[in-house]
Amino acid sequence: MGRFLLAIGAPPDRASDMWKRFEESGAMRLAVELEGVQLWSSVDLPLSIEPGGSRMILGQVRSRSLGDDDHPSGILPQHEQWPSWPKLIEAFWGPWLGIEYKHRSLRLELVRSADIEMPCYYALAAGGIYAASDADLLVAAGACTGEIDRAALASALVYPAHRPSSTVLAGITELEPGRRLEWTPGRLRGHALWNPWDFALPPAQIHDLQIAAETVRDAVLIAVRGCSAGQRVILGMSGGLDSSIVAAALRATGAQWSGVTTVSAEPAGDERYYARCVAEHLQVQLAEVPDNIERIDLRQCHAAHLPRPNSRSFSQSADKSMLEIAAASGAKAYLHGGGGDNVFAMLDSVRPVLDRALDTSGWAASQTVCDIARMTGRSVVDVALRAGRLALRHGRDAPRIGNSAFLSQSVLETAEFPHHPWLDTPPGARPGxxxxxxxxxGIQNFLEGHAGQGDLPYRAPLMAQPVIEACLRVPTWMWCTGGRNRAVARLAFEAMLPAQIMTRSAKGTPTSFLYDILEAKRDEAREMLLEGNLASLGCLDRDKVEAALGAVQRLMSGDVLALMRLIDTESWIRARIARQRD
Incomplete structure (x- = not known):
């Protein structure tokens, strides 16, 4: 999506300064100007204004229909009165931000859709409020300094798979998907208009396997159609189930598209066989590009504009190739299967056994024990004992999974677990x-910070609102039916994809490429970690880092991932410091 900055109650001198800065850059347009209100946006970001009303929408409102009479372009008809914000979220979907400002009462409402593609961050300053698509714009507007919050940094290091509304930059807060923020001078409050638990609690669950598969399939088709309508797109095809499902949906919805797969030197990262199977089956062009270490710059951070260190240096080679292929083919967006494991409940847990016992009976739960044993390679006795121990502990809360690799004891002791409103478990919630x-x-942190996202929209249709809602309505035990992970998704698309994909249970991994990066750029990594900001702040166990960099090939894959994450965090910190100086 494009960029935007909303300023309410900005002092005249600051508003004038913003005007000059954005006007000179040519990157932003003054889309709306009212007394005390300025809305700047990039020209590629659609803006709709309610006829005769005080509401505006930035972004795309997409239809939930698969019929030919919907509006895939995503812009609301200008002659119709809009529904209320809750009804809009319920009846439509898409990446959009709703804005309503009532001048007489000095009251602002910001509503973020339930789609993760439309970011929104805000900051309070000088008696006003500022909202923007990224941290750079909030800092440029003078809403905050962009300084790093050390306590938040410690939390992000220990819990990289969590995403609280607070960010790692002081004064910047995220408006989370599906929430409304109400502001008047001196008062700020927010509440949810959309909650995943509305679809995950027992009354909303679908207990018929065929109906569940049809529901998931329709939701994926709707999401993929909305993400690709009216434009040529490219799809990252890993050869795995998730990206193959997106490919099948692109073909089924008549999209203009082609595929691309990246290849690493090791067999574990070479998915060409499976990607070719899908491409041949769907009769679509497939480009194959090798991973290239020379295209990796550990010091270059593509998440510097974000308020969290969610950079991905190891994906720079693939990202740059995607941009080149998109430019050559005329593609306007890049789609991928990211988030598939998450929405399709690939949990690697015995919790579905408890869910089935609560949903049906203990006898039926024994079938889920067998399914999980077959799926994971564990014995039936082992799975049953694990489930029994979890039941005795009344294990329902989500585990607080953290990362301790290479971090100092002081960081581990001071890092607070980041809260998220979705973790507020309602009564009746099943453990799974x-x-x-x-x-x-957790997956939301891994879907941003890519090299090409500033020039080419990166879209994860499997994380779209309709897909999330549909998948949450499927019980966790149904997802492992027959001992196959993501079983409902397999059933939903088995008629559209080749047997090689449907029967595949293993997954490819880019981990071998990460080993190669660390080996080739060992000196650079050592300088960044042992002489950088994380070290000077006391965040690292220097002895463990130095020992690991001296024996990269002997490291476990989890340790390699942890080192790369620390390097990316160091790169982000350096980029933020450089921006403050500028």
Whole structure:
């Protein structure tokens, strides 16, 4: 999506300064100017204004229909009165931000859709409020300094798969998906208009396997159609189930598209066989590009404009290739299967056994024990004992999974667990669904910070609102039916994809490429970690870092991932410091 900055109650001198800065850059337009209100946006970001009303929408409002009479372009008809914000979220979907400002009462409402593609951050300053698509714009507007919050940084290091509304930059807060923010001078409050638990609690669950598969399939088709309508797109095809499902949906909805797969030197990262199977089956062009270490710059951060260190240096090679292929083919967006494991409940847990016992009976739960044993390779006795121990502990809350690798003891002791409103478990919630909802939080950090996102929209249709809602309505035990992970998604698309994909249970991994990066750029990594900001702040266990960098090939894959994450965090910190100087 494009960029935007909303300023309410900005002092005249600051408003004038913003005007000059954005006008000179040519990157932003003054879309709306009222007394005390300025809305700047990039030209590629649609703006709709309610006829005769005080509401505006930035972004795309997409239809939930698969019929030919909907509006895939995503812009609301200008002659119709809009529904209320809750009804808009319920009846439509898409990446949009609702804005309503009532001048007489000095009251602002910001409503973020339930779609993760439309970011919104806000800051309070000088008696006013500022909202923007990224941290850079809030800092440029003078709403905050962009200084790093050390306590929040410690939390992000220990809990990288969590995403609280507070960010790692002081004074910047995220408006989370599906929430409304109400502001008047001196008062700020927010509440949810959309909650995943509305679809994850027992009354909303679908207990018929065929109906569940049809529901998931329709939701994926709607999401993929909305993400690709009216434009040519490219799809990252890993050869795995998730991206293959997106490919099948693109073909089924008549999209203009082509595929691309990246190839690493090791067999674990070479998915060409499976990607080719899908491409041949769907009769679509497939580009194959090798991972190239020379295209990796550990010091370059593509998440510097974000208020969290969610950079992905190891994906720079693939991201740059995507941009080149998109430019050559005329593609206007890049789609991928990110988030599929999360929405399709690939939980690697015995919690579905407890869910089925609560949903049906203990006898039926024994079938889920067998399914999980077959799916994971564990014995039936082991799975049953694990489920029994969890039941005795009344294990319902999501586990607080943290990362301790290479971090100092002081960081581990001071890092606070980041709260998220989706973790507020309502009565009646099933243990497996708690984990399912928790998985939808963590993946959001891994879907941003890519090299090409400033020039080419990166879209994860499997994380779109209709897909999330449909998948949450499927009980966790149904997802492992027959001992197959993501079983409902497999059933939903088995008629559209080749057997090689439907029967595949293993997953490819880019981990071998990460080993190669660390080996080739060992000196650079050592300088960044042992002489950088994380070290000077006392965040790292220097001895462990130095020992690991001296024996990269002997490291476990989790340690390699942890080192790369620390390097990316150091790169982000350096980029933020450089921006403050500028």
């Amino acid at each position: 669904k708690v984990l399912h909802v928790n998985w939808l939080i």
